[in-house]
Amino acid sequence: MKMKNNILILTNLLLIMSCQVETVEFYVATDGSDFDTGTIDAPFATINHARNTVRKKIAGGYKGNIIISLRGGVYRLKETLIFGLEDSAPEGHTVRYKAYQDEEPVLTSTELISSWKKLTSFPSELPIVAQGNVWVANIENAKNWQFRTLFDGEKMLSRARSAGFVPTMECPKPSLAHRWQEMNTLGFSEGALRNWDNLEDVEIFIRPTHQWLVNYLPIEKVDEQNGIATTSIPGTYRLCKVVKKDWDETCWVENVLEALDKPDEWVLNSKTGKLYYWPESGKPGDNISAPVVRELVLVEGKNVDAVEGDVPVRGLIFDGLTFTGGDRDVWTVEDRGIQHDWDMFDKDNALVRFRGAMDCAVTNCDLRNSGGSGIRIDLYGKDIEITNNKIFNLGGTGVLLCGYGPGNKDVNKRHLVQNNEIHHIGQLFWHSPAVFIWQSGENRILNNYIHDLPYDAVVLSGVRPRYFGIMDPVKWKGYIIPQTIRENMQVIRWEEVGEPQTAAEALVFAHARNNVVQDNEFHNVMEILGDGNAIYLSCAGTGNIIRRNLIYKSTNAANEIRFDDDQEESFVEENIIFGGGIKLKHTNYILNNVIIGGGLSIRPETAVGARVEHNIVYSTGNKIAFYSTNSESKLARLLDLARPDNNLFYSPDESSGRDDFARIQAAGHEKHGQFANPLFVDLEKGDIRLRPDSPALNMGIKSIDIEKIGLLDEPSFRRIERTKVSLY
DSSP states (O other), rough: HHHHHHHHHHHHHHHHHHSOEEEEEEEOOOOOTTOOOSSSSSSSSSSHHHHHHHHHHTTTTTEEEEEEEEEEEEEESSSSSEOOOOOOOTTTTOOOEETTTTTOOOEEOOOOOOEEEEEOOOOOSSSSGGTTTTTTEETGGGOOOOSOOOOTTEEEEOOOOOOOHHHHHHHHOOHHTTSSOOOOEOOTTSSOOOOOOOGGGGGGEOOOSSSTOOEEEEEEETTTTTTTESSSSSOOOOOBOOOTTTTTOOOEEEEGGGOOOOOOOOOETTTEEEEEEETTTTSSSTTTEESSSSSEEEOOOBBSSSSSBOEEOEEEEESSEEEEEOOOOOOOTTTTTTGSSBTTTSSSOEEEEEEESSSEEEEEEEEEEEEEEEEEEEEEESOOEEEEEEEEEEEOOEEEOOOOOOOOOOOOEOEEEEEEEEEOOOOSSSSSOOOOEEEEOOEESSOOOEEEEOSSOOOOOOOOOGGGGGTTTTTTOOOOOOOTTTTTTTTTTTHHHOOOOOOHHHHTTTTSSOOOSOOEEEEEEOOOOOSSSSSESSSSSSSOOOOOOEEOOOOSSSSEEETTTOOOOHHHHHHHEESEEEEEOOOOOOEEEEEESSSEEETTTTTTEEEEEEEEEEEOSOOOBBOOOHHHHHHHHHHHHHOBBEEEEEEESSHHHHHHHHHHHHOOOOTEEEEEOOOOGGGGGGGEEOTTOHHHHTTTOOOOGGSSSSOSSHHHHHHHHHTTOOOO
8 A cells, every 4th residue: 555655656656746847047138238248147248149048949939938037127119029939938938038036128219319409599480488498419420210299208398380371272062972072181271381302301280170089190292382281191081171260270291390399309300410409408318318219129929811821920928017208109101001091001110010910918018108109919819918007108099909900801800908007098090099909809898097198098990881881871971982092992902891781780790799898997098089988888899898898087088988980889887978979879788777867868870679787876966967969859769769678867956856757658668767866975085885775676777896996906885985086
């Protein structure tokens, strides 16, 4: 028996030893040498050399894990760091680029600018207020280094911009018939634009006709006599006059010397090779730098246009690193826009990009202070994790999951975006979402803390049927989208989609299906632009779930969660909204949400078959309207389509609240609904859990588990209670 026991123990030990994974580790330090061996005492100097060493190790047949530990310091990349198929981890293992212990390795593309001289001879166009304050530096090869962002350390400095003005060309009516005409032409008043010598450096910043996006447009020519400017690429929409009190002057010119009138502004003249800068401290510091590239790290496999044949890079992990100092995106005539040009299809405009990758991760990293976006997963991408990161102060999108355009190719899916703090996104391109899911499905967006944004927080979208030529002949009369339009038209895989005749046939190719957006916290979104939402769904595909999110303090969002055009069969459930509401369109389902201060909005022409049930609508303010409507006849028509029932309504102004509820029942709906105080545990503190004696429980309404919402280390309501943050 003893011998048998010894044999069993030995067998188990051998089994354990065989299961142990071999790991080799290399080290990189800013004071290392690429002629050294890469040990802790003799580290490499560059990440490039470490990557090449790993390649050789893998090519030699190594089958274990590999760790590349980066010591603290600044690693300046002169070009994009590219990882290809030869950098894939051995099967079943990982290659991890990580911070050494608690040190901070910083990857940046910025190059320091020195040899500053104070400007003593003032050009005539320099404002008087700037004279005596401006410094100048020579930029070698400025024609090929036309950077759009400049940094003092990691602080992004402001490029000089002119006073805002209103375009002078009137938008023709009816607008639908003319929406796609003259998109390169801008009318201006005398003095707003000039025919500058370095016109190729100058850009127009504008909201083109609509309030949900902005464009940076390079100028091709300026006719000062007739007040007409022509841009070298078209705007997303017409560049005509739309006067709105809140954005009538969000059109201006950037990067001209006469606009250099404030501290910390700068101008680059690539024709003369001169960089002008007005330092706030009186003298340029030692850390003024400009970016060399937009994209710091690219993980790129074999991507093919055919439906099958892609080969992804596998097993790369970036852990505990800081990525910063990329340039802002510049649109070109080759670009292909996705919805409303909120971003560009397959574009090198993010700090870290996966383009043909699988089983990779970005975790515990900082992606910050950059002119472009944070993380992109383009084309083929599966099972990539973006977790525990801080993503902030970016000019573009936070995280973009961007599959192929409509067609048979559906290979971008199953990503995890969890426990990230994402804030101050879209600092240059204001329309940039914190998380943008386009033609990518089965993703999980969980436990993120997203705040302080100029526009939407989360967008799920695809390509609407009208881009296939499928339109209601009454609603869209005269609305023909030319094949040449940048937005959406260039990404449709026309040979695969054929000629769909109905919206249902086109929606077969909407691949952003079955995503879950759950347990996230959103606040202070929609700070600048209009006609947006905290969470927005349009033509994404079926089966999307928006569950148990907390949303509060949005500035310009009437509806915090919105179903828009061609969004079908998706769920909004157990969400908590302070101040706004939920907008229903098409056949979707709004279930068991708590809405404080807002209401429900239903689009009458599309809501057939929808469900609006077991929600609590707690209205506040002077005008009580549980359902947004302007007339009794419209209210009846709204409710006849969606047929809401079993909802609970309440207002502290009980008289007005009962009147509005009676109006709903008089229209023949909410037969099982109630007007009653829901009896929250503590509404003033935001605790909307239901007391045991709540009438909502008897109606089948569930109490929402608020402890699961927010970052994993401290749920939202616990942090809110600790910091005494107001939800109103």
